[in-house]
Amino acid sequence: MVVFDKEASSSSQTLPPFPREDTPLLARPRKLSSQGKTFANVFIAIVGSGVLGLPYTFKKTGWVFGSLMLFSVAFFTYYCMMLLIHTRRKLDSVHGLSKIASFGDLGFAVCGPIGRLSVDIMIVLAQAGFCVSYLIFISNTLAFVINYSGPDRILGLAPKSLYLWACFPFQLGLNSIPTLTHLAPLSIFADVIDLGAMGVVMVEDVMIFLQNRPALQAFGGFSVFFYGLGVAVYAFEGIGMILPLESEAKDKDKFGKVLALCMAFIALLYGSFGVLGYFAFGEETKDIITTNFGQGLVSTLVQMGLCINLFFTLPLMMNPVFEVVERRFNDSRYCLWLRWVMVFVVSLVALLVPNFADFLSLVGSSVCVALGFVLPALFHLMVFKEELSWHGMLLDGTIVVLGVVIGVSGTWSSIAAILAPTA
Numbered sequence: 561m562v563v564f565d566k567e568a569s570s571s572s573q574t575l576p577p578f579p580r581e582d583t584p585l586l587a588r589p590r591k592l593s594s595q596g597k598t599f600a601n602v603f604i605a606i607v608g609s610g611v612l613g614l615p616y617t618f619k620k621t622g623w624v625f626g627s628l629m630l631f632s633v634a635f636f637t638y639y640c641m642m643l644l645i646h647t648r649r650k651l652d653s654v655h656g657l658s659k660i661a662s663f664g665d666l667g668f669a670v671c672g673p674i675g676r677l678s679v680d681i682m683i684v685l686a687q688a689g690f691c692v693s694y695l696i697f698i699s700n701t702l703a704f705v706i707n708y709s710g711p712d713r714i715l716g717l718a719p720k721s722l723y724l725w726a727c728f729p730f731q732l733g734l735n736s737i738p739t740l741t742h743l744a745p746l747s748i749f750a751d752v753i754d755l756g757a758m759g760v761v762m763v764e765d766v767m768i769f770l771q772n773r774p775a776l777q778a779f780g781g782f783s784v785f786f787y788g789l790g791v792a793v794y795a796f797e798g799i800g801m802i803l804p805l806e807s808e809a810k811d812k813d814k815f816g817k818v819l820a821l822c823m824a825f826i827a828l829l830y831g832s833f834g835v836l837g838y839f840a841f842g843e844e845t846k847d848i849i850t851t852n853f854g855q856g857l858v859s860t861l862v863q864m865g866l867c868i869n870l871f872f873t874l875p876l877m878m879n880p881v882f883e884v885v886e887r888r889f890n891d892s893r894y895c896l897w898l899r900w901v902m903v904f905v906v907s908l909v910a911l912l913v914p915n916f917a918d919f920l921s922l923v924g925s926s927v928c929v930a931l932g933f934v935l936p937a938l939f940h941l942m943v944f945k946e947e948l949s950w951h952g953m954l955l956d957g958t959i960v961v962l963g964v965v966i967g968v969s970g971t972w973s974s975i976a977a978i979l980a981p982t983a
Contacts, residue, residue: 595818598809602798602822605805607754608690608873610795611830612697612848612866613920615837619845621788623835624778629785630834633792634827640936640959641802642816647940648803661807663800663931664884670939680884682931683800687880688906689923690797694870694877695910696919697848699724701863704851721911727871728907734875735882735903738894750869757865758833764853764862765836774842786970787921787977794924795830796823799932800880847918878902918977925970934963 618626648660651669660666663683667675703719717725780788802819809815837849846852850866853859881902886895913919937959945953 605801606798614834615849616847617791618834618838620784622777622779637796638823643936643940682927685927690877691906692910750872753865754869757862765840768840786973790921790925790970793928794920797928922974929967
């Protein structure tokens with residue numbers, strides 16, 4: 561049941577004064593963003609480590625099937641993002657709920673406390689999952705670059721574990737910073753490095769493909785459908801930032817076009833990166849594509865650049881987790897020990913996950929499917945149920961049902977892949 565008036569207005573009482581998941585990464589919070597800055601904000605919110613697992617995913621799904629899946633996910637992700645925006649605009653225009661600034665606020669406005677709780681849980685699991693994947697990539701890459709032909713254990717620890725714990729104290733310091741304002745320049749710097757590194761990787765892929773021309777498959781078996789879908793959903797996950805970014809847009813009427821253009825650009829970038837990576841190495845493609853490159857100056861610089869990117873992006877991705885935890889357990893007040901506990905938990909999980917791409921699929925198939933498809937369609941259906949045509953209600957209902965089916969099946973498939981014995 562949609563919650564209005566008294567309950568909705570009381571949601572403003574719960575909005576914390578500290579940085580939240582709705583704090584934009586570019587521009588000051590009270591300045592409206594131009595179309596160019598809006599495009600950059602959307603790009604930063606979506607592009608992350610998921611792209612690095614795409615070549616391995618294409619190896620499993622086939623490059624044609626994987627590409628079709630990737631572009632389909634991009635389209636439906638955009639569609640569901642627009643469902644959230646239309647739902648918020650409807651509540652704002654009809655009921656004056658001007659305090660809906662985030663996904664969690666919308667959940668409260670539509671379903672009350674249970675709606676906010678559901679979104680909060682999904683946001684925490686998704687964002688923490690992103691950070692786990694970052695730590696897996698950083699530790700695996702450092703172990704590959706530094707200990708390429710070194711000992712199997714250092715100080716009694718596997719190289720991956722050693723480098724992960726070496727990052728731990730620095731992450732405690734970075735995650736102790738209470739405001740995103742000081743971290744935003746690092747995020748922009750990190751994404752510039754990311755784009756440059758991706759460009760270098762794709763050029764290397766083309767050169768290697770022209771030399772080797774490995775055997776390729778266009779279509780994989782149906783058994784890997786949900787696996788590939790999970791990775792694709794993960795790669796486009798950023799729906800938690802869409803409502804605040806639309807709020808900060810100067811020309812809101814053109815936000816949908818800017819979002820569509822950015823999603824199309826990201827889809828083409830992802831597709832090119834995934835296809836070229838698989839074309840270069842074929843069946844030898846590894847779960848983190850950069851580990852396929854041999855030792856060399858360019859390869860090492862690219863991999864270290866990506867590590868730097870994710871190292872400085874991790875505190876930004878943890879910020880929504882801190883916002884939820886501090887709001888629920890410390891009255892929205894900054895709490896250092898809670899932040900350190902969350903960083904410790906994320907680090908422990910990263911140690912236990914053996915495969916980067918398998919973990920991407922798990923996070924994408926579970927919480928990202930719920931956040932990206934199920935909840936937007938469900939909230940839209942609940943708010944517009946009185947004026948939707950039967951086919952509109954059918955479309956929303958179909959997205960909800962398919963999202964649940966894909967989420968359950970994909971989660972099961974990903975867990976099976978993680979637990980499967982390695983060859």
